[in-house]
Amino acid sequence: MLKFFLAMTKLIYDTCLIRTGLKGSDSTLIERALFKVAKKWIAGNTMEEAIRYARDANANGMEAIINRLGEHMTLEAQIESTVSEYLSLVSNMRKARISGGISVKPTQVGLAKDAGECASNLGKIIGEALKSQSFVWIDMESSEYTDGTISIYLGLFEKYERIGIALQANMKRTEADLRMLLGRGAKVRLVKGAYRESARNAFKTRQEVDANYKRLAGMLFQDGNEFAIATHDSAMIRHAILLASKHERKFEFQMLKGIRDELKPSLIRDGYAISEYIPYGTNWLPYSIRRLKERKRNILLLGSSFLHSA
Numbered sequence: 001m002l003k004f005f006l007a008m009t010k011l012i013y014d015t016c017l018i019r020t021g022l023k024g025s026d027s028t029l030i031e032r033a034l035f036k037v038a039k040k041w042i043a044g045n046t047m048e049e050a051i052r053y054a055r056d057a058n059a060n061g062m063e064a065i066i067n068r069l070g071e072h073m074t075l076e077a078q079i080e081s082t083v084s085e086y087l088s089l090v091s092n093m094r095k096a097r098i099s100g101g102i103s104v105k106p107t108q109v110g111l112a113k114d115a116g117e118c119a120s121n122l123g124k125i126i127g128e129a130l131k132s133q134s135f136v137w138i139d140m141e142s143s144e145y146t147d148g149t150i151s152i153y154l155g156l157f158e159k160y161e162r163i164g165i166a167l168q169a170n171m172k173r174t175e176a177d178l179r180m181l182l183g184r185g186a187k188v189r190l191v192k193g194a195y196r197e198s199a200r201n202a203f204k205t206r207q208e209v210d211a212n213y214k215r216l217a218g219m220l221f222q223d224g225n226e227f228a229i230a231t232h233d234s235a236m237i238r239h240a241i242l243l244a245s246k247h248e249r250k251f252e253f254q255m256l257k258g259i260r261d262e263l264k265p266s267l268i269r270d271g272y273a274i275s276e277y278i279p280y281g282t283n284w285l286p287y288s289i290r291r292l293k294e295r296k297r298n299i300l301l302l303g304s305s306f307l308h309s310a
């Protein structure tokens, strides 16, 4: 029975990895099972659900960073609709008095189509966010977009102060990028990196990525201010706490909705600032698959959800 359960789960997992566009009645069951698991990580399909969840995060002592799910958009209509969604998100967050900001993936506002268009769209969103002093984070995506993302960030950072950029510790280039960005006073969110990259560009073992994460965190505490340590890894968090005891810096921990929920209140009690990253929207599959891949144990969650949906 257990063997069958594991085999089924693996099959669903592999199917989901191969098929990012679930269609047809055979996949309805898989989609339903996966959505049940994905609900742990996303607020729901609508902006209202995200704002409701953000209000809870604020009530629990955390800032909220809302992200509209979606990536790799190349159609003008899709890009325009995402930009206008972010504009109303920011304005609705202001009305709901949400404390925090938003996080935007460059390829959802044009980077996969035209870098100039992406920069201008981000500028519009940041302009709106400024009205309520909301912070705008720019997510980092796969390596073909790293140069474009950094150069757009630097262009915007000359005009707007309350914007930050994510950098990935799994990338070999990040140490040099971080040094350059710190020299310009940039605000950085340090993550391990969620995208599959080649060994030419990226560290491949957990030990290497963790060692680089610690090295980069050391650079942030040495030369940065207003940065984010975005990880769920207790070892990285302990390391940051140690660094914070030696360097007085304005920084926060950032974690994703639905992960390490037991740890968040204890960090808050100890006086650390925490932001929770809250994604919403119907395009939840690629994001959920990245979360599934990060922790093999999540495949069991998917298997059990599948059995209950069948």
Ligand SMILES: Cc1cc2nc3c(=O)[nH]c(=O)nc-3n(C[C@H](O)[C@H](O)[C@H](O)COP(=O)(O)OP(=O)(O)OC[C@H]3O[C@@H](n4cnc5c(N)ncnc54)[C@H](O)[C@@H]3O)c2cc1C
Pocket (backbone or CB within 6 Å): 138, 139, 140, 141, 166, 168, 191, 192, 193, 194, 195, 230, 231, 232, 233, 234, 254, 255, 256, 259, 260, 276, 277, 290, 291, 292, 294, 295, 298
């Ligand atoms: C706020 C925030 C913003 C991010 N922005 C970006 C970005 O812009 N670009 C990018 O490439 N990546 C981004 N990421 C994702 C990041 O790169 C990692 O993929 C992700 O955070 C997992 O790495 P980790 O540091 O938590 O360490 P890991 O070594 O993956 O995990 C450490 C521990 O955390 C727990 N954990 C981690 N993931 C899960 C999970 N899915 N389910 C349950 N438990 C889990 C487990 O206890 C695990 O042992 C972001 C992450 C955060 C928190």
